[in-house]
Amino acid sequence: MAKIKLTKTELKAQTDALKRFCRFLPMLQLKKQQLQGEIAGIAAKAEAVAARERAVRERLDGWVALFSSDAAELEGLVTVKEIRHGTANIAGVEIPVFGGIDVEVKDLDLWETPAWLDDAAQALTDVLSLRSERLILERQRELVMEELRTTSQRVNLFEKVKIPECRENIRVIKIAIGDEQTAAVTRGKIAKSRSPGGADDEEGAA
8 A cells, every 4th residue: 555645635635536436436336237238138149149040050951961962062152242240339338230241142053953052042141141140249248248357347446445445544644633633732732831821820920
C-alpha cells in the first residue's frame, strides 16, 4: 500500500475516490451479469446451429452411401465465395453477426450426372452456411469472453482492493487527524496555563 498523507486534503481525496468506486462497482457487476447471459445465449445458438448442421450432414451422408460410385462428384460441387456479416454491440463489445454466404455451384451436365446431385448441392450449401454461422458465433463468444474476463478483473479490483484500501486509508487519516486535534487542544491548555494572566496570576490575585 502506498504511503498516504495524514491530512484533511488527503481525507477528501480518499472519500471522493471511495464514492467513485462505490458508484462504478454496481455498473461493472451489472455488465458482468449481462456478459454472462450473452455468453449463455451465444452458446445455445451455437449448439442449435451445430445440431442443424449434423442433421444436414447425416442426410448428405445417406445420399453418398446410396450413390457411392458418384461420391467423387461432391468434391468441388459447391464453393464459398464470400461470408457476409455485419456488426452488433453487446454490452459495449462489437461483435460480428452472420448475414449469409455467397456460393458458386459447379456446372453440372444434366445428362452425365445423377439427378440427386442437385439436392446434394443444396445440402452442401446448407452445410457450408451453417458451418459459417457457427464459426461466427464462436468468434462472438471469444470476444464476449474476453470482455467478461476484463470486467471480472475490474470487479475484483474494486471489491477486493480499491474499496477496502480507501476505507482503511480514511480510517487511518481520521484517527491521525483526531489525535492531532486532541494534541492541539492539550497544547493549547498547557500554553494557556503557562502564559501571563494564566493560572499563576489568578492565584496571586487571590
